[in-house]
Amino acid sequence: MMSDNNVKRILDSIISTSNNNITVTDEKGFILFTNPNHWWIYGIEPDHYLGKSVYQLETEGILSPSISAMVLKEKTPVQIMQHTKTGKIVMSTAYPVFDDDGELIRVVSYTQDQTEIRKLQDQYGQLEKKIQEYQHEVEELREQEELIYRSKEMRQIAKTIHRVSKTDATVMLLGESGVGKSVFARRLHTQSYRSKDPFIEVNCSTIPESLFESEMFGYEAGSFTGAQKHGKQGLVEQADNGTLFLDEIGELPLDMQVKLLNVLQEKRFKRVGGKKEHKIDFRLVTATNQNLEEMVEKGKFRLDLYYRLHVIPIQIPPLRERKEDIAILINHNLEIINKKYNTNKKLHPSTYEILIGHKWSGNVRELENLIERLILTSEDSIIIPSFLPAHLHGQEFPESNDAPFKIDHMKVDDSDLKTALEQVEKWMLMKASKQCKSTYEMAKSLGISQPSVVRKMKKYKGQVPL
Known part of the structure; x- marks a missing residue:
């Protein structure tokens, strides 16, 4: 059998040559073995801790806190991050050692200097933040490229678009054909928090009235002759969590105006031929080159829907x-x-x-x-x-x-x-x-x-x- 002295020599050799700071205390917290080469991270010399308990070192603020003291109290393994007087950040892990009767007789702790790793993590975090900022700047430049202008009128409109894009307010873009209403609608979307979700553009003047409901709200399987076997998702459903842009809103059929108003109020809809209600969440942007107020007076556009859509009207001037x-x-x-x-x-x-x-x-x-x-x-x-x-x-x-x-x-x-x-x-x-x-x-x-x-x-x- 190996003698106690040989066991002690081997243990001393393991501890002194380890890359970690290994410390062994007795059941009262007094330091029995440790690696003196690593105590510099705590800012003390070897003779300062010899013969002392971890409780004393904790009182002096050298161990903040003492992990060995925590294990002696909890009698279970513990892992913590420590901050030393020298400004170091160390990760400490400690384990209890029990005898045959289940009594705690030793605590073995390991300490690793994490200061440089933490610095690298912080630098990486800062780098990620910078990259995100640069990506945001690039996106802004891309958006600016879409809108080419020099006039003060367009500068003011661009500022308004930027301001309201951060909200979910319904925007109505007004202006003659070809002034760039769809470009502004997309810019509203790309500058909003919904930018990573769909932007669905619908030209209300291009969908036949007979197909409008099924195109907008979708349909269930077997709803009508010629329907797809598994049903179809509508444009409103496709815009969930994103932005729905209804261009030429003045061309929206009256019966569809009622359905759209209900969707805006209830945030729910049913597919054609379906009984199940689907929850929906989208930001609505509309555009028209028509005078909706005149259409309301002539009974061609619902007044209640007009007020719903006319929250933030933005008039885009013609090029001339x-x-x-x-x-x-x-x-x-x-x-x-x-x-x-x-x-x-x-x-x-x-x-x-x-x-x-x-x-x-x-x-x-x-x-x-x-x-x-x-x-x-x-x-x-x-x-x-x-x-x-x-x-x-x-x-x-x-x-x-x-x-x-x-x-x-x-x-x-x-x-x-x-x-x-x-x-x-x-x-x-x-x-x-x-x-x-x-x-x-x-x-x-x-x-x-x-x-x-x-x-x-x-x-x-x-x-x-x-």
Whole structure:
């Protein structure tokens, strides 16, 4: 058999060479064995704890708290996090040792310094928070890309959208066709707490009245001839926890107006042919280009539903009333559509002027479609006015410095090519100087280098504003 001295030597060797701080106390809490190399985390020297009990060290604030003292009291294994005087965070685990009679005779504890791990955890948490912040900023930038504007009216609308998106209030978007109501509706959704749930867009004018109820509320199996075998989920149900956007709400049939009002009030609905009520939770956004108040007076729209929907009305002005946005939208769409079709086409200044002066009855949608048409149908890299549709190309402009340049009206000798070219060059420089904020922007617009712009403007000093 191994002698007690040998057992003690082995035990001392295990404790002293361990990477953990191992401490063994007797049944009264006095330290019998420990690893002296690890007590630096508690800020004391080995001679300070020799012959002392864990209760004394706890009283002195060195062990806060003492895990061995806790095991002596509870007589069960314990694991805790300790904070030391030196600012360290340690994880301690202690186990009771019993003799053959079940009496507690020893407590063995293990301590690991967790300070660096905790720091890494904190740093990781901060990094995750930063990543979330960056992701939020990226999402905001993406949302801003959807809405291209410069006018103060649109800035105010964007602020209002941001403010109300944080609530569940029902929003009604008002404005002519093509002003971007669906874009604003989606922005309401993406900025809301429902952004990770569905955004269901329904154009009320495109669903036949006979199918409206089954499309909106779904149906159970065998509800009618031609129904799907297992039934169908409706658009309202698909929007659960998300946002339901009803575009052209003025086209909603009267009987569907009643059902929609009941859903908004009760937050419940039944499928066609079904008896079971389904709970529903969605944020409602509507849009219309019609005067709903007049429709209410004519009996074509329910007054009670109108009040339900008209909580936060947002009027989006037509493009012709926010001319500051026209130029930036033209440039934006040129860039996007050129990239889409891998082209590099530009507008002649005369073409640009005509588009700026157009009334845009179809608003943003008309502008987008026209730019795409011009890029796809024009043969040259510079889109001149003759490429424009007839209703645009033939419109009249007042005689002024802002009027499109007409070569036929130049008062120069037909043979004097140099003078004619100089007049065209001056006119284009003058137009670019009015439309651009810097010579760099002018260079990009004219398709020449910035030094060339500066040189040409000096050439016509006094004739072209610098």
